[in-house]
Amino acid sequence: MAYLSTTDFTQDKDFIDKWLYTIRTGEMDLSWMKSATEKISPAEANPRRGLTYRDLNVGTYGYTDIPEKVRNNRSYAPRGAEIPDGVPDAQPWVSRKSELWAFNTESYYEEAVSRQWNATTDIPWDRLDGVELPEVTGKALSQLMTFLTEVEMIATDTPAMWLPRLNPDFIEVRAFIAAQAMDEARHAEVFRKRALTTGWGLMQASPINEMALKHLRDADSFSEMSVALHLVAEGNVLTLFRFSEYLSPTDVDKKIFRLVMQDEARHVGYGMQHFKYVLEHFPEKREVLHAHLDEAENISFAGAAATELTEAFIILAGGGLKKENIDQGIKITTQFNLKQMQEHFERLDKCGMPERRDRSKLFMMYEMGRAAAEAAGIKLN
Amino acid sequence: MAFYADKDYTVDETVLQAAQKVMEGHLGLHWYEAKTERIAGRPSDPKRGLTYQDLNVGTYGYTDIPEDVRTSQSMVSRGSEKVGKLPDMGYVVNRKSDVWSDNVAELYEEVKARRWVPATDIPWTELHTKPLPHDLEMACAQLYTFLQECQIVSMDFPSKWVALINQDFLELKSWMCAQMLDASRLFEVFRKRALFGGAGLGRASATAEQGLKEWLWADQFPQGSVSINLTLAGFLLTLYRQVGAFAPTNVDRKIMRYAMQDGARQTAYGLGQLRYHLKHRPLEANAIEGYLEHTEHALLGLIGSPELLEPMIIICGGGLEKAQVDKGRIATAKFIRLAVREYMERIAAAGLAGHANRSKIPAMIDRISAAA
Amino acid sequence: MAISFPSTEYFEALKAQMAANEEKFRRLGFIDTTFGVSVGVNGKARNFVLEFEVFDLKNVSEVPAIDLKKVDFQIEGDSRVWREMIENIRRNGEADSSHDINTLAHFGERLKIVYDDPDGHDKLYRFMESIQEFFDLSSKLEVSFN
Numbered sequence: 001m002a003y004l005s006t007t008d009f010t011q012d013k014d015f016i017d018k019w020l021y022t023i024r025t026g027e028m029d030l031s032w033m034k035s036a037t038e039k040i041s042p043a044e045a046n047p048r049r050g051l052t053y054r055d056l057n058v059g060t061y062g063y064t065d066i067p068e069k070v071r072n073n074r075s076y077a078p079r080g081a082e083i084p085d086g087v088p089d090a091q092p093w094v095s096r097k098s099e100l101w102a103f104n105t106e107s108y109y110e111e112a113v114s115r116q117w118n119a120t121t122d123i124p125w126d127r128l129d130g131v132e133l134p135e136v137t138g139k140a141l142s143q144l145m146t147f148l149t150e151v152e153m154i155a156t157d158t159p160a161m162w163l164p165r166l167n168p169d170f171i172e173v174r175a176f177i178a179a180q181a182m183d184e185a186r187h188a189e190v191f192r193k194r195a196l197t198t199g200w201g202l203m204q205a206s207p208i209n210e211m212a213l214k215h216l217r218d219a220d221s222f223s224e225m226s227v228a229l230h231l232v233a234e235g236n237v238l239t240l241f242r243f244s245e246y247l248s249p250t251d252v253d254k255k256i257f258r259l260v261m262q263d264e265a266r267h268v269g270y271g272m273q274h275f276k277y278v279l280e281h282f283p284e285k286r287e288v289l290h291a292h293l294d295e296a297e298n299i300s301f302a303g304a305a306a307t308e309l310t311e312a313f314i315i316l317a318g319g320g321l322k323k324e325n326i327d328q329g330i331k332i333t334t335q336f337n338l339k340q341m342q343e344h345f346e347r348l349d350k351c352g353m354p355e356r357r358d359r360s361k362l363f364m365m366y367e368m369g370r371a372a373a374e375a376a377g378i379k380l381n
Numbered sequence: 382m383a384f385y386a387d388k389d390y391t392v393d394e395t396v397l398q399a400a401q402k403v404m405e406g407h408l409g410l411h412w413y414e415a416k417t418e419r420i421a422g423r424p425s426d427p428k429r430g431l432t433y434q435d436l437n438v439g440t441y442g443y444t445d446i447p448e449d450v451r452t453s454q455s456m457v458s459r460g461s462e463k464v465g466k467l468p469d470m471g472y473v474v475n476r477k478s479d480v481w482s483d484n485v486a487e488l489y490e491e492v493k494a495r496r497w498v499p500a501t502d503i504p505w506t507e508l509h510t511k512p513l514p515h516d517l518e519m520a521c522a523q524l525y526t527f528l529q530e531c532q533i534v535s536m537d538f539p540s541k542w543v544a545l546i547n548q549d550f551l552e553l554k555s556w557m558c559a560q561m562l563d564a565s566r567l568f569e570v571f572r573k574r575a576l577f578g579g580a581g582l583g584r585a586s587a588t589a590e591q592g593l594k595e596w597l598w599a600d601q602f603p604q605g606s607v608s609i610n611l612t613l614a615g616f617l618l619t620l621y622r623q624v625g626a627f628a629p630t631n632v633d634r635k636i637m638r639y640a641m642q643d644g645a646r647q648t649a650y651g652l653g654q655l656r657y658h659l660k661h662r663p664l665e666a667n668a669i670e671g672y673l674e675h676t677e678h679a680l681l682g683l684i685g686s687p688e689l690l691e692p693m694i695i696i697c698g699g700g701l702e703k704a705q706v707d708k709g710r711i712a713t714a715k716f717i718r719l720a721v722r723e724y725m726e727r728i729a730a731a732g733l734a735g736h737a738n739r740s741k742i743p744a745m746i747d748r749i750s751a752a753a
Numbered sequence: 754m755a756i757s758f759p760s761t762e763y764f765e766a767l768k769a770q771m772a773a774n775e776e777k778f779r780r781l782g783f784i785d786t787t788f789g790v791s792v793g794v795n796g797k798a799r800n801f802v803l804e805f806e807v808f809d810l811k812n813v814s815e816v817p818a819i820d821l822k823k824v825d826f827q828i829e830g831d832s833r834v835w836r837e838m839i840e841n842i843r844r845n846g847e848a849d850s851s852h853d854i855n856t857l858a859h860f861g862e863r864l865k866i867v868y869d870d871p872d873g874h875d876k877l878y879r880f881m882e883s884i885q886e887f888f889d890l891s892s893k894l895e896v897s898f899n
Contacts (some may be wrong), residue, residue: 003598005591009681010741015588016749021687023714024752026706028691032523032584033516039581041610050500053569056576077585078529078572078594088585088594102641110500113566118493125423143412149458151550157456157470157544163561164537171568178536178565181543185558186493189433190553192458196436200422204412205457207465211386213456214468217544218384295383301390304400308412311403326406334404361391428807429783484872487785491879495782568870618878626859634850638882641855645878715860727871 006086035082053106053172063106063172067279070095070169079169093165098281100222102273106172108266112179117259119190127252128197137249138322143203143312144244145195150206151237152188154213155267156181158229162222176270183263190256208306212299223278223285224292230271232296235347238264239340247316247332268347275351290359293348297362334373336381341366384468415462433486433552441485443552448661450475456548474546477564479602482653486552488646492559497639499570507632508578515580517629517703520692523583525575525625527689529568530585531617534593535647536564538609542602556650556664563643570636586688592679603658603665604672610651610681615727618644627697627712652727659732664732673728677742680724684717685749714753721746755897758839759792759799759832761815763896764784770890777886778808784883789827789856792835805880810887818832820874828854830864836898838864839891847889854885864879 009015022028040058044051057064060078064294073079074095075087094100102108133141159177166174197203216233217227241264245257304310310333315321317336318329345363348356357363370380390396403409424431442462453459454465454475456659474480482488513521533681539557544709546554575582596608605674625637659666683689690713697716698709725737737743756763771778778784787804796875804812819827834857841852850856852879858864868874877884 002600003594005595005679005682007588007682008593009588009592009685010745011678015685016681016745018687020749020752022690022694023710023749026694026703026710029687030691032688032691033519035523035582035584037581037583039579040576041579042577044505045508050498051503051505051573051577052500056573058576061576061582069633074453075585076530076533078533078568078582081526081529081582082584084584084587087585087590090594109565113562113569114470114498114500116493116496116562118430118496120493121430121431126427129423135548139413143415146458146461150456150461153548155552156743160540160558160561163540168533171572174536175565175569178540178561181540181558182562185555187457189555192551193422193431193436196420196422197431197443199419201417201420201441202458202461203415203417204462204464205455205467207467210455210457210467214470215384215386217470224383224441248400271708294384295385298390299386299391301493302386302396305390305396307399307403307409310400311408311410311412313566314403314408314456323406326408330404330406331610337398365481426807478807489787491783495879495882601858602784611874619804622855622878626856628850631850634853638855638885641878641881645875647881649872649875652875719860723871723874730871 003088005088005275019191020097032082036223037082038079045047050312051108051188053175054110057106066097068097070097070167073167073169076168079171079183090168092167093169094162094222095167096282097170098278100166100170100173100226100274101277101281102173102270103277104273105176108270109172109175109179112183112263112266112271116182117186119193122259123190123193123255124252125193125197128250131250133198133249134320136315138198138200139203140312140315141249141253142195142198142200144316145191145198145310147205147206147209147309149188149191149195149202151209151213152184152191152264155234156184156188156218158217158219161217162225168224179269183267187260188261190260192251194256204308206308207362208302209309211302215295216301216336221288223282224269227289227292228272228296230267231347231351232293232300232344233273233346234264234271236300236340238268239336239343243336243339247313249316272347272351275353279352286353289353290356293356293360295359300362301365309341316372327368331378334369334378335380338366338370338373341369342380405428408618411464415458417462432490434490446549450477450478450547450549453547453549458608459549459551468664470548472545472547474542474602477550480546480553480606480654480660482553482650482657484649484653485556489552489556489559492556492563492646495642497566499566499573502639503570503573503635504631505573505577505632508630509629510539514628514700516695517699518578518580520594520695521578521629521633522575522580523688523692524696525571526583527586527589527686527692528571528617529575529591530590531613532564532568532571534597535609535613536561536568537597541597542605546602560647560650563647564658567640567643570639574632575638583692584688586631586686588682589686589688593681595676595679599672599676603654603669606651606654607638607669607673608676608679610654611682611727611731612677612724614644614647614651615724616680616683616720617715618648619723623693623712623716624696629696631697648727652731655728655731663732670733670736670739673733673736673740677740680721681745686719711753714750717746718750754893756837758896758898759790759794759801761801763846763894764790764803764810764813766894767887767890768813769891771810771887774890775808778883780830781883781886783807784880786825786880787823788877789821789824789829790828791819791827793829793831798829801826805883821867821869825876826866826868828858828864828866832898834845834863837886839896842889842891843894844895848885854888880892
């Protein structure tokens with residue numbers, strides 16, 4: 001599987017001799033000084049924001065003018081550099097812009113870099129001293145954290161798998177994925193750390209959700225991966241974070257969920273923008289994406305059987321295991337489940353796939369669920 | 382490649398019934414008595430916060446991860462209770478000594494603490510208020526073009542492998558995520574510097590890229606790690622220090638100070654990983670020696686690339702006048718010798734003592750740098 | 754009153770300045786390294802061990818000789834070079850491009866970095882920004898040279 005460069009440099013006499021000559025005499029070729037590359041004069045649009053990728057969106061260096069099909073660069077040369085003969089083929093699988101582009105990608109990346117936080121020091125762990133949650137709450141919280149730490153790193157592994165397959169000309173998308181990888185490692189970390197501070201440790205794995213992770217991982221294309229991961233899965237998780245913040249039993253947990261939801265919203269933002277871009281610029285993909293969503297939603301159905309998560313949520317929402325707690329917990333969990341589905345279809349609508357409602361079994365279930373909830377007096381805003 | 386669930390759950394009554402039962406208030410609570418270790422972790426040093434080292438305890442810790450991880454092929458968190466049928470994620474790296482380094486948790490915590498922001502932590506406007514002479518700016522732009530190529534590959538290596546590595550090695554995988562962001566950030570700052578100075582980008586380097594691809598496409602993680610995390614990262618560390626020492630502007634000096642921090646961490650992992658690998662699998666020493674013998678030549682393709690060499694001479698000398706070029710080539714010759722000497726030191730420290738005597742590189746470098 | 758260099762009082766004064774500027778050092782991140790500073794004075798050396806942890810200089814001690822196995826690295830140089838560096842820092846508020854640690858030590862011609870383990874050596878670079886900012890705190894001190 002290993003690649004061998006076209007030259008063994010220890011045997012390349014011309015190469016070594018030229019090098020020796022340059023060091024010995026100072027005579028240089030300097031042909032790189034005549035590179036046929038563009039000279040630009042960028043400026044910081046906003047000095048408070050500093051120098052951003054958007055400021056460098058100029059001419060051949062910019063992302064706006066990346067063509068739909070990148071034909072001229074398959075090497076490791078940075079976009080806009082002169083590409084000499086003899087560079088290797090980096091073997092990118094994705095050289096088509098509409099396969100991965102999203103409006104504002106560069107902004108999501110810059111935001112990610114400036115808003116990195118540290119699970120070690122930015123969470124006030126010391127405020128847990130002396131906090132003793134009731135056993136039922138502590139265990140439910142640990143179970144929720146166990147689920148979250150289990151699933152977070154799929155959003156590292158999966159996009160990271162694609163990163164080296166993307167043509168290096170797509171700098172901003174690659175950068176966004178690198179930032180997402182770090183975001184998700186941090187999420188896995190903070191949830192694991194919280195579980196291990198509760199007094200209960202980690203709880204039970206979630207086999208049904210593991211199946212969802214496998215589906216996310218094994219997508220056929222970048223777009224399919226992104227729709228399932230950024231839009232569907234992370235969209236669902238963003239709603240979960242918002243509800244979890246609302247239900248948090250301590251201010252430490254509130255802080256955790258506030259910080260993770262910032263990151264998650266960025267990922268969902270990219271997912272939405274990419275989905276829009278694909279549908280506008282690569283319309284042939286629409287049916288492919290419908291088919292992928294069919295399976296993603298099939299697995300969402302399966303998620304209903306992930307009772308270890310649902311039950312933990314009910315307990316946290318209701319505050320205990322007495323009948324009145326469970327009743328209250330079910331009410332809130334119902335609102336949460338419906339909200340997840342509602343927002344899922346809202347996102348698909350907004351991105352240009354309103355017809356999804358008509359063909360989605362999940363939407364049918366949402367409508368039935370909503371009607372049943374309303375009949376039971378549970379309102380969804 | 383696509384994965385399909387084992388059934389169509391939209392018509393599966395058992396799933397619907399299970400969900401309905403819970404939503405009617407009949408909680409099964411099968412998870413409630415999970416057979417896992419009880420722990421209430423706390424920071425050992427409140428000033429440092431709650432680190433992974435603080436949670437290196439019992440079944441949750443990383444010290445006790447066995448050499449061969451046979452019992453977990455899913456994303457189940459280390460230490461949690463496995464139940465039911467779990468999918469196989471297809472990990473191909475399941476041996477600790479293939480990826481581990483004793484400093485990995487420490488490096489992960491350090492990278493988070495020592496983050497920086499290229500957009501705002503570099504005083505970019507100084508490049509416009511105190512612009513460099515044309516030749517020097519061209520040289521900088523060329524150097525930073527070369528450095529972008531190196532960072533593309535530095536980003537690709539961890540991203541290529543991370544999903545193939547067993548999830549039990551959580552701290553290591555987290556470190557790899559940090560490496561991806563470090564590489565992205567370095568690429569970003571090098572690109573911004575090249576373009577903001579006004580000279581545009583220069584020329585990519587065919588010789589460097591050929592060598593970089595050979596390293597990136599190594600068959601096995603330990604081999605690739607030696608090349609990318611030790612050889613390449615160590616070389617770049619010396620390069621950052623060199624450019625920092627001869628920096629033509631305060632902006633370049635600042636960039637190189639941040640870069641050397643990130644580069645040194647990567648090198649620390651590379652050295653630590655090779656050390657761990659050879660300590661636990663001493664028989665692999667021959668294989669690594671053989672690998673190095675075959676691929677070390679790529680280092681020459683990098684160092685001797687005119688797209689690096691010539692701008693380096695100009696930057697170290699301060700220009701293209703004869704006296705400047707003479708100063709520059711002497712400084713560059715010293716840099717080359719230093720980079721290779723430190724590389725050989727790291728390889729020896731990792732457990733391949735005597736490698737410098739077996740390698741072709743030192744003699745070639747001595748010959749070349751003596752020419753100055 | 755001027756603080757004499759080299760002396761433990763000098764490094765203790767830097768330590769106090771570091772604590773007074775905690776926010777800056779916190780922002781730069783953890784600094785976990787122990788290194789030696791060796792100042793050559795008339796053919797002899799005065800040796801100090803500086804132990805950094807988290808965001809602080811935890812301990813300063815003067816020792817007869819530095820055991821390289823007990824420190825990550827050692828920065829050594831003649832007192833004239835150290836003096837030039839400190840005076841440059843005091844004049845400019847921070848080391849200029851010819852007088853920062855990296856530049857002075859790069860080829861080992863003015864300051865020299867010695868170490869037992871290359872991994873320890875690399876810690877100088879892992880924490881370079883913090884170490885440089887630490888020495889730059891000399892700008893806030895009155896220093897006299899013996």
